[in-house]
Amino acid sequence: MQAVDLVVIGGGITGVGIAQCVQAAGYSVVLLEKDNLGEKTSSNSSKLIHGGLRYLESGQLGLVRQSLSERKALLTLAPELVKPVPFYIPIYRGSQRGPLAIRAGLSLYALLSELDPLGQFQSVPASRWSELAGLKLKGLRAVFRYWDAQTDDGALTRAVAQSARALGAELLTQVSLEQIEHRPDSCIVSFSHKGETRRLSSRCVINATGPWVNQTLERVTPKVEVSPVELVQGSHLVLDIPAPSGIFYLESIFDKRVVFVMPWQGKTMIGTTETPIDAVDAAGVTPAEEAYLLGIYRHYFPLSENDGALEERITGRYCGVRVLPKQGGEAFDLPRDTMMLSRDTHPNLLTVYGGKLTTFRHTAKEALAWVKNRRGPKPIRADVDKLRLTPVTDEAPSSESPTAKGDFSPQKG
Template sequence: MSTVDLVIVGGGINGAGIAQCAAAAGYSVILLEKGVVAGQTSANSSKLIHGGLRYLETGQLSLVKQSLAERRALLKLAPSLVNPIPFYIPVYENSRRGAIAIRAGLSMYSMLSKFDALGQFKSVPSVHWAKIKGLKLDGLKAIYQYWDAQTDDKLLTEAVVRNARSLGAQVLEHTKCTQIEHLKSHCVVHYQHQQALHKVEALAVVNAAGPWVNDVLDCVTPAVAPLPIEWVQGSHLLLDIDAADGILYLESCFDKRVIFVMPWNGKTLIGTTEIVLDEITGRPTPTADEIDYLLGIYQHYFPTLGDVESLKTQIIDTFCGVRVLPKQQGSAFDRPRDTLQQTTASHPHLLTLYGGKLTTYRTTAVEVLSWVESHIGRRNVLADFNQLQLD
């Protein structure tokens, strides 16, 4: 039986980032992915590398600051995959968030970005409002423009995996983890690959299986108690409507949420929703209510482009991502987006990740590496993780 330092279960952006970071630090790494790398949530996000302006409303300043630092890093490390893009916030006379609140939020956003080039924002003169084709002008009081970044989430994750492989990480797709034996000094990980059963000894195991994180814990012996979670589906619609030159940050006309109207492959992408699922069965698809919700908001702001029923005929693609959030009271929209890391005294060689954001995957990887180092010691560093270029 072979032995490695670290086994990672899950080939989404968090698992990929941990594999890259650990391999750069000199650890022997195997990543197990039951499907293909970036085949689920990490290919179905809103495609944004952003600080999370709306998180300021719930007081998540440290998360916003961290996310803005990671935005700055990824623009440098992955310039062909992460691109700056302007965002526009229209403010109407009946908007829940007035001009003063928006300016205050953008000022805080700029300060937390350390006033880098993308920290700048401005009020768009009214003579230019009509350049956002089709946008409702009745009742419009102001438009603010700020900056964040956009990426192809699947391509970014695949680039991270390629880099991890170049550093020696072994990445196995179409590989199911069937059992994790937690022993006194290490773990024995059993997995099925190419219709054959295998097992490997690992000094540490990281469970980064995303929505299936507790399914992996069900494979652990002796048993370990999972955290109670909820699956939150976020749906997106791609419309056969020519894209604008930037992203619109729109307040929902139905509730206090915000959605984005984004350019994607020359067309218009709308998202996202947040509905709690009772279970995950097969590939997630948007519900009829989600479609009506997104198109209702879009039609509210772009009334000349057709009613909801006619807009449905313009849908050329849909996709959904499923996120994991701690089970709590209140709406999914208001809950913290920090990544939770769980270890237990009874299972010291196993770390489980709950949640996480595309933007902050590198921060998560560094935090996990710190746990690995404290747990099994350091290795001879192969590369500086903070200097690894992605393409």
């Protein structure tokens, strides 16, 4: 039976980020993924590497500071995959957030970025409002421009996986997990791969299976207590409309949420919703979500109907599922911090609840600290803060990419 320092369950951005970070720190890592790397939640996000301007409203200053630091790091480490992009915030008569509030928020955002040049913002003069992709001008009071970044989330996940493999990590896909047997000094992970049943002995196991995190815990023996979670799907639409030159940060006309209209591979993408669901298998873009997103787009871009109904211009629908802590309140207001939990009854097992695309490196470093505490330090192979992430060039684009022609089946996870 093969023995390793760490087994990671889950091949999304969180899992491959942990594999890369822990392998670079000198440990041996095997990652197990039931499908293909990054093809579920990590390919169905809003494609943003951002500090989370809207999180300031709920007082999550630590998360914003952390996210802005990671944005800066990824722009340096993955310049071919993570690109700066301007964001525009239009403010109308009757908007919930007025010019003074937005200016104050952007000022705090710049301060939390530690005065990174990308933290600069400005007021767009009224003489240039007509250049903003057909944005509604009636009632417009002000427009602010600031900067964040955009990425191809699936490509970024594959690039991190490529780095992990280059360091020596073993990443297995199309795996069927059978059991995680927790023992006093180790875990025995049983799974099938390519028709063969295999077992791994590892002192540390990390469950990074996203929306399936509690389903994975059902495979643990003896049984482990699970933490209740809220599953929230975020849906997006891709329209056959020329891409805007930047990303529009829009206040929903239906509720207090923020919705983005953004460029994506030459087209226009709208997202995201925040719809609670009971199970991952129930995920899928709903007619109500479609009407919600199109209603917001019609309101802010009234000339969009000139070339036909918006419904006829939808070329893609997709959604991902987020894991949020189970507590009262609307999904929009729930904290976005990643929660990492190891029970006293199962000290060799760490479970990752949640996780953000932007902060996957920070999550990986926290996981490394846990592994180091369990295994002790080892000779370091590489510094992840200096490892460049480059596109994987030998993989064809997925047919599930939201830029493909035609309609899509709902993407779950």
